[in-house]
Amino acid sequence: MAEENVIKPVIVLVQTQMAVNIGMCARAMLNCGLDELRLVAPRDGWPNDEAIAPATDAKRIVESAKVYSTVAEAVADCHQVYAATARIRHLNTPAVTAAEAATEMHQATLSTDGKNRPAVLFGPEASGLDNDAMSHADRLLHYPMNPEFTSLNLAQAVLLFSWEWWSNRAEATMTYEQGWEAAPRVELDHYLNRLESELEKAGFFPNPEKRPNTMQKIRALFSRSNLSSQEVNSLQGIISALISKRG
Amino acid sequence: MAEENVIKPVIVLVQTQMAVNIGMCARAMLNCGLDELRLVAPRDGWPNDEAIAPATDAKRIVESAKVYSTVAEAVADCHQVYAATARIRHLNTPAVTAAEAATEMHQATLSTDGKNRPAVLFGPEASGLDNDAMSHADRLLHYPMNPEFTSLNLAQAVLLFSWEWWSNRAEATMTYEQGWEAAPRVELDHYLNRLESELEKAGFFPNPEKRPNTMQKIRALFSRSNLSSQEVNSLQGIISALISKRG
Numbered sequence: 289m290a291e292e293n294v295i296k297p298v299i300v301l302v303q304t305q306m307a308v309n310i311g312m313c314a315r316a317m318l319n320c321g322l323d324e325l326r327l328v329a330p331r332d333g334w335p336n337d338e339a340i341a342p343a344t345d346a347k348r349i350v351e352s353a354k355v356y357s358t359v360a361e362a363v364a365d366c367h368q369v370y371a372a373t374a375r376i377r378h379l380n381t382p383a384v385t386a387a388e389a390a391t392e393m394h395q396a397t398l399s400t401d402g403k404n405r406p407a408v409l410f411g412p413e414a415s416g417l418d419n420d421a422m423s424h425a426d427r428l429l430h431y432p433m434n435p436e437f438t439s440l441n442l443a444q445a446v447l448l449f450s451w452e453w454w455s456n457r458a459e460a461t462m463t464y465e466q467g468w469e470a471a472p473r474v475e476l477d478h479y480l481n482r483l484e485s486e487l488e489k490a491g492f493f494p495n496p497e498k499r500p501n502t503m504q505k506i507r508a509l510f511s512r513s514n515l516s517s518q519e520v521n522s523l524q525g526i527i528s529a530l531i532s533k534r535g
Numbered sequence: 536m537a538e539e540n541v542i543k544p545v546i547v548l549v550q551t552q553m554a555v556n557i558g559m560c561a562r563a564m565l566n567c568g569l570d571e572l573r574l575v576a577p578r579d580g581w582p583n584d585e586a587i588a589p590a591t592d593a594k595r596i597v598e599s600a601k602v603y604s605t606v607a608e609a610v611a612d613c614h615q616v617y618a619a620t621a622r623i624r625h626l627n628t629p630a631v632t633a634a635e636a637a638t639e640m641h642q643a644t645l646s647t648d649g650k651n652r653p654a655v656l657f658g659p660e661a662s663g664l665d666n667d668a669m670s671h672a673d674r675l676l677h678y679p680m681n682p683e684f685t686s687l688n689l690a691q692a693v694l695l696f697s698w699e700w701w702s703n704r705a706e707a708t709m710t711y712e713q714g715w716e717a718a719p720r721v722e723l724d725h726y727l728n729r730l731e732s733e734l735e736k737a738g739f740f741p742n743p744e745k746r747p748n749t750m751q752k753i754r755a756l757f758s759r760s761n762l763s764s765q766e767v768n769s770l771q772g773i774i775s776a777l778i779s780k781r782g
Contacts, residue, residue, distance in 0.1 A: 321681040345684050434568040437592050447691055490776035513760045516627055529737035530777035
């Protein structure tokens, strides 16, 4: 299936108090490729200009956010609902970690040819989701944090879920491209031979028996450094400079 | 080894502009079990009361943060340095994802019986780390985000790295060679300072304006090599030998 036709998780912010936090959530969503934001009864009304600046490039997500009166309406077209909460013993709803939830969502996407729509509910900043909101959830979604300090702010909670979703998707490639060209090994070899010769002249090898072992260690050091030709040239220049004032 | 004796990654905030962001970084660290914060030349001075409230329960981390004038001093006792940046083509330093960095750190912890101290550098909010700061790094650390919007705020960047470290700590497996001990960074720093001084005497820097850039490239080359103390000693010995017969 083409990635652009896949339905992504919907982020549902329930009774958010501060519009600035809505903007920061939108920004975290965009970082991780999410774009559908829904709001349930935001405290200070909607639309709200205070959400725009903190959203930075995610302004479009803020502007296209839909507003609902109730959680039920907000998730009406969704297939699974996750409730983000630190209270994981509740109503006998099963709890999963953010990473497990992300995996479940990707599996559901695969098995429905991209037509499955999950939602994640996030509660008000001060109190979190109430029992009524949590009763809409298939699953409680939690973050296995440092047990001595589990409190996350709203945008950080949205970021961590979104990050788990993004970095666990099948398309995620953890490789990187560097445009980097290592020097042909012969250049390193010329450098090391010259270094050895200059060290010899300088009396660096008082015990000839130990010389091969010493040079192996020096070679190993430079061999693992994946040097470019430019870097080998710099190292050659350093030898030239350091010996330049010899008798 | 007992977990309480294990050295954890140090978070180093370089030239942070807003003290409130330092507090938010401390909070994110505490969420994920990190507790050692270092500051390099914070713009608005230190200590700074504005960092306390946003730290919430992480007030202790803020209050025990140490301040340094330079990156070199801040990482002097560290064994590997990671530079968090969106610019992953730089100075030929290898780039790894936050998750890969976390895995490397856990492996180094295992192979050193908990004595290895890694550091992660985070730059100023507006501009990120500059070339000089990045030249201290073994690795560039990046977040494979939505390519259309990769900008993370400072506390979010700290949170995502810390989260990867925290949530991967159980899965770490031992693949590093046993018994390998990286040199504390201060030893590399002494070596590079001496090298620069000797190169200066030898007239290696005909154009003074290019000197910082040249030294950054040389520093980057050695920074990524995970040198042992013995290897740094060998490099010092090479300088001594090469200059030994100077007038």
